[in-house]
Amino acid sequence: MAVSLVLVSHSHELVHGLKKLLEQVQPDVAIAVAGGTDENDIGTSALKIKDAIESVYSEDGVALLFDLGSARLNAEMAVEMLDGNANVTICDAPLVEGAYAAVVQAGIGGSLGEVADAASQAKTFSKLS
Numbered sequence: 001m002a003v004s005l006v007l008v009s010h011s012h013e014l015v016h017g018l019k020k021l022l023e024q025v026q027p028d029v030a031i032a033v034a035g036g037t038d039e040n041d042i043g044t045s046a047l048k049i050k051d052a053i054e055s056v057y058s059e060d061g062v063a064l065l066f067d068l069g070s071a072r073l074n075a076e077m078a079v080e081m082l083d084g085n086a087n088v089t090i091c092d093a094p095l096v097e098g099a100y101a102a103v104v105q106a107g108i109g110g111s112l113g114e115v116a117d118a119a120s121q122a123k124t125f126s127k128l129s
Contacts, residue, residue, distance in 0.1 A: 003106040003115045004030040004056035007099055008049055008066040008075055012036035014095075022099055026107030030056040044071045049078035053088060061087035061112030063102050065119060067095045087112060093119035 005022070009015040015035035022031055032052035037043040044066075053062050064079075066072050072090065079088050089112055091098055098119035105118035 001058045001060050002029055002109060003060045003102075003112050004032070004058060004062045005099060005102055005106065005115075006049065006052045006056065006062055006064040007031065007033045007035070007095065008044060008052075008064060008071045009033075009035045009095065010042050010044055010068055010071060012040045014067070018096060018099060022103045025100065026103045029103050029106045030058070031103070032056040044074040046074040046077040046081065049075050050081050053078060053082065053086070057086070057088075059087065061089065061115075063106070063112060063115045063119060064088060064090045065093055065095050065099050065102065066090070089113075089116045091116050091119040093122050097122035 007015040012035035015033035019031050019033050032055045034048040034052040075090050101122040102115045102119040105115045
């Protein structure tokens with residue numbers, strides 16, 4: 001098994017498109033999305049994020065990436081709703097570049113810490129563009 005990813009965005013379409021891209025890069029990494037509100041309007045939902053985490057959860061852990069600040073707040077609430085021993089890391093990384101780096105690292109068997117570090121280091125690469 002490998003570290004799984006959860007992609008959180010204010011946009012339903014954005015995370016579904018990103019998931020499709022990442023599945024082409026590493027088809028063996030489990031990826032779940034939580035995009036938009038429960039009505040698929042712009043926004044995020046802590047319950048959708050919690051459900052996404054649970055849908056791909058494994059003991060190897062889950063790396064969660066988000067697009068905007070309020071998505072992080074809902075991600076933190078979602079993690080608090082889980083079992084206190086849940087192995088989930090919220091990554092401080094750009095969503096697209098971070099998710100790409102994370103899925104590559106997860107696909108080669110990286111630990112949750114290594115996956116989160118790869119995502120975080122993508123900030124450096126996104127500044128070079």
